Amino acid sequence: MEPHIIHLKTSAGKGGELSVIDEGQLPFQVKRSYWIYNLKEDAQRGGHVHLNSDRILVCLQGEAQVKLRNRQGEEWNFTLNDPGKVLYFPQQFWIDMTCMQGSIMMALTSCSYAEDKLETDWDKFCSL
Structure with a gap:
């Protein structure tokens, strides 16, 4: 599966906006979250x-x-600036991100910290 944007259910009222992630809306069960x-x-x-x-x-x-x-060097570029639109990307995709000052980012993951493995060397990743 390729990286893509998922549009969340969002409603607006006079007090602000609300975006929701319902069970089954994501391509995996969330095991960990951090911001x-x-x-x-x-x-x-x-x-x-x-x-x-x-x-x-x-x-x-x-x-x-x-x-x-990905390992083949194909690139996907996204601008994230709307909490009602979230970015899904599967394992084995290298990420580089530039954030504006004051931004708040949240990640939801399919496995726990202990189960995950991280690689910080691009060449090593490509040779796996």
């Missing part, structure tokens, strides 16, 4: 690949430019 915040201007994140876990990336606030690559 990144207090990001500095043009913060560089990623520079690695998760070998065993699929991911959902949500920009809760601000904006992030996300570049994903």
Whole structure:
């Protein structure tokens, strides 16, 4: 499966907006979630690949430019700036991300931290 945007159910009221992820809406069962915040201007994140876990990336606030690559060097580029649109990408996709200052990013993963393996060397990843 290729990386793609998933559009969440979103409703707006006079007090704000609400986006929801219902059971069965994601291509995997969420086993772990974490968020990144207090990001500095043009913060560089990623520079690695998760070998065993699929991911959902949500920009809760601000904006992030996300570049994903597979071993063959094919690239997918996304701009995340709407909490109602989340990015799905499967395991074995290298991620590089640039976030605006003040952005808040949340990730949902298909496996626990202990089950996942991380590679930070592009050449080593390509040779696996």
